[in-house]
Amino acid sequence: MVCTCEMIGIACILALFLSFSSKAPYQLKMAIFIIGSGAIVLICIPLMVFRPRDYRNALIPAWGCRQLCKALGVTMEVRGLENIRTEHGAVVLINHQSFIDLCGLAYLWPVIGRATVVSKKEVLFFPFFGFGAWLWGTLFINRSSKKDSINTLQKESKAIQERCCKLLLFPEGTRNTKDTLLPFKKGPFHIALQSQCPIQPVVISKYYFLNGEKKLFRPGHAIIQILPEIPTAGYGKDDMDELIATTKNVMEAEYKKLNQENRKC
Template identity: 85%
Template sequence: MYQYTMGCVWVGLACLLALILSFSSKAPYQLKMAIFIIGSGTIVLICIPLMMFKPRDYRNAFIPAWGCRQLCKALGVTMEVRGLENIRTEHGAVVLINHQSFLDLCGLAYLWPVIGRATVVSKKEVLFFPFFGFGAWLWGTLFINRSSKKDSICALQKESMAIQERNCKLLFFPEGTRNIKETLLPFKKGPFHIALQCQCPIQPVVISKYYFLNREEKSFRPGHAIIHILPEIHTAGSAVEDMDTIIESTRNTMEIEYKKLCQEIRRRGH
């Protein structure tokens, strides 16, 4: 089955790459985004038979993540990961990542093999994306109902036990929505409730701005992004009363790094 699946992956990727490379680097924004979204779904679809042997296992995402990285490279998008020395696999953590675009899926594809036993927290609507939603469920994504605060809290409290019991890394986009500005949006409190409840560290991860991607101008050029894993912010000994201070400190730390990466990317012409 493994050889069969890998064979399908290679065939599927070959077809996708042939389609992508048949277009110039000036292909319309909508076309390239469509290729990325459909391509990602196709990669997940090809991998579903293998993932069904161990449902809800974070390792199910390894092959789709590899395929997504190749898809991004074919579209002219490359990424590098910094700060690997800041990862601690011997304990769990709440991982916070800034959110810009559906292309953040590529960032997750780079993070997944290195961050540890990972679980992404996502809105339940993602579950209904063709193929991708089911695949995301198979590799352990936690889907929450944002319209029901009570349901969301119950789901997160249940999942937070995995941080303590299995040293899991719970990945959040704390801004709660996509943001293409050069400053971060205010952070939601949910991830910090979990961190304080578990007394686990917060691991900030900053992805540089996608200057090569411009929805307003409808441009999708080849480009490069930097993913920087920052040192953990410890919450041990802190209480709910300290939450606002921790949120402000975490957001400031991430925004300072975000601005630094923005400057570096601009200097490099990406």
């Protein structure tokens, strides 16, 4: 454990050295983050193989990812911890902006409960990271096959009920850097209604420090707000559109609020 922490620390120091300036190239910082994340997972794999598919396997890589982000000048804070209920499962919905969302997940993982992430199947083939993600229980879906995706997610809905899992999903379905959220996909809401578990909205403020079009990656801060659960008990498929609209409105209002606050900082 000590050796692992030391190696992660060395990786973060290297990242800090290579990105010492806010003027460091965007591509360089993104490469450091992506390669550094894979390296952290590779270092931790020997510690994870003894309990495969266990969400606790991600705790050390999550710590390493937080240190890597700090070395790159990115900090995050989590608010709304009082809204977390660990005695039951939930579908946790998070807005999706960038690969940097990994940092947001790294902050959420130790506090949200027995977490499982849903990711596209392609991530499984990322060197080192894909295998590590499998080891900590990531659920990989084939988005090109609707039937396969639904069958996989239906199995996971049982885990929500039986093991009180928190299933983390990005309802927009793709990365979005706009000031408003994209339309939500129905998949997460099918799971919530099928398992009759609550929806836990989580909103991450806009990454003003990151701009792929302008190739900017400056030091910056983001706020992660965990909102109160939205119950689904008693809801059926006929209520899905209403549930989607309610969830999106709540998250969009919070997104705008956080962006105004974070922009002033």
